[in-house]
Amino acid sequence: MVRTQPAPRRAGRSGASAGTVLRTVLERGPIARSTIARVTGLSPATVTTASAQLVERGLLRELPEISGPTGLGRPHVPVDLDESRYVVYGIHLAMTHVTTALLDLRGRVLARSRDPHFGLGPAEILRDAVTTLEGLAAEHGDMSVPIGVGFAAGGWIDSESGVVRDHPIPGWNGYPVRADLEHRTGLDVRMDSHARALIDAEVLFGEPRVRESVVQLFVGNVVDAAFATGGVVHHGPRAAAGAVAHVPVEHSVEKCACGRTGCVQATLSDRVLVRRAMQLGIIERPIFRDLLDAGRRRQPAALALFAERAHGVGVVAARLLDLFNPEVLIVCDQGVSHIPGSLDAVRRAVADASATCDDPSNSVLSTSFPGRALPVSAGAVILAELYRTPLASFVRPLAGIS
Numbered sequence: 001m002v003r004t005q006p007a008p009r010r011a012g013r014s015g016a017s018a019g020t021v022l023r024t025v026l027e028r029g030p031i032a033r034s035t036i037a038r039v040t041g042l043s044p045a046t047v048t049t050a051s052a053q054l055v056e057r058g059l060l061r062e063l064p065e066i067s068g069p070t071g072l073g074r075p076h077v078p079v080d081l082d083e084s085r086y087v088v089y090g091i092h093l094a095m096t097h098v099t100t101a102l103l104d105l106r107g108r109v110l111a112r113s114r115d116p117h118f119g120l121g122p123a124e125i126l127r128d129a130v131t132t133l134e135g136l137a138a139e140h141g142d143m144s145v146p147i148g149v150g151f152a153a154g155g156w157i158d159s160e161s162g163v164v165r166d167h168p169i170p171g172w173n174g175y176p177v178r179a180d181l182e183h184r185t186g187l188d189v190r191m192d193s194h195a196r197a198l199i200d201a202e203v204l205f206g207e208p209r210v211r212e213s214v215v216q217l218f219v220g221n222v223v224d225a226a227f228a229t230g231g232v233v234h235h236g237p238r239a240a241a242g243a244v245a246h247v248p249v250e251h252s253v254e255k256c257a258c259g260r261t262g263c264v265q266a267t268l269s270d271r272v273l274v275r276r277a278m279q280l281g282i283i284e285r286p287i288f289r290d291l292l293d294a295g296r297r298r299q300p301a302a303l304a305l306f307a308e309r310a311h312g313v314g315v316v317a318a319r320l321l322d323l324f325n326p327e328v329l330i331v332c333d334q335g336v337s338h339i340p341g342s343l344d345a346v347r348r349a350v351a352d353a354s355a356t357c358d359d360p361s362n363s364v365l366s367t368s369f370p371g372r373a374l375p376v377s378a379g380a381v382i383l384a385e386l387y388r389t390p391l392a393s394f395v396r397p398l399a400g401i402s
């Protein structure tokens with residue numbers, strides 16, 4: 001594996017300006033430096049300096065000179081992202097599988113693998129994930145340099161200390177994932193909850209309206225949420241924000257692992273849906289994908305199960321909308337992404353249950369990353385920091401890369 005040394009930490013205004021320039025190029029590139037100055041409000045001199053630093057690090061490239069429409073006026077040299085030089089690694093931990101992926105600077109998944117982890121311990125699972133990543137990088141076969149590893153999972157992920165605090169797989173509780181992965185890869189490692197990471201991904205690569213304010217609701221085998229204003233995700237003390245798994249759902253009698261009855265996670269999770277689908281004879285194997293396939297084929301009993309879950313998701317979404325009043329609430333739920341009518345069912349439940357949201361078709365959206373939310377969330381953990389502070393993190397001037 002090609003490795004870079006961590007760059008010396010440098011913060012401050014020039015770092016923040018470079019982040020602003022890099023994000024503007026991501027959104028609008030190729031773009032002239034004068035236009036960057038105009039749309040960001042940064043001075044032309046600041047944009048010139050930041051662009052030069054980003055070009056020097058291989059994050060931006062200069063395109064051939066363009067003259068004005070008449071051939072008169074000052075010619076300018078637009079800049080664009082240099083996508084060829086770097087990749088990030090992503091590792092997403094789910095209840096039964098690990099997803100590993102290579103992503104480029106635009107958050108595109110270049111290669112991925114989804115592998116069962118058979119309930120191994122964290123050290124073995126991370127060892128295997130790193131081996132898989134090295135295999136993907138070799139198969140991908142280019143000379144891109146990995147600039148870091150992002151780790152995402154459901155549950156309570158303490159991004160500050162680099163430790164998993166509370167995950168439905170008990171063996172992970174207290175495990176120092178960041179230290180383990182840094183030791184194994186020699187790369188910078190960042191970790192976060194997948195709900196928070198998906199907000200970062202939407203801010204950078206998805207729905208622009210989330211930059212105002214957003215609630216992200218993730219529904220899979222774990223159910224959790226995250227909140228951001230002004231593009232900044234709220235973590236709170238020990239990064240505990242967003243734990244909605246054990247919020248009670250009306251009329252639910254499902255027993256939860258926490259000992260109570262009727263928790264959101266126990267009522268709406270993929271596993272509960274699979275169990276009920278097996279009982280109803282909709283699927284023959286306890287595999288969520290089989291249930292999704294039945295729903296896609298519009299099998300009536302499968303559609304009814306997904307509609308019921310969508311209603312429950314809508315009720316939880318309504319509570320979150322009333323609590324946070326965000327510009328948008330984004331649902332990441334494979335049923336909502338793939339089953340016809342599911343998003344409408346969520347919106348109807350929101351309309352019924354929310355005291356404040358009067359236009360769910362405008363405020364409740366499905367994820368921008370259907371079918372790839374897990375690898376994108378993992379990669380976004382590291383990409384978010386790169387786009388925040390590109391000079392302080394990971395990437396050194398090119399002369400520094402051996």
Ligand SMILES: [Zn+2]
Binds near residue numbers: 258
């Ligand atoms: Zn519970």
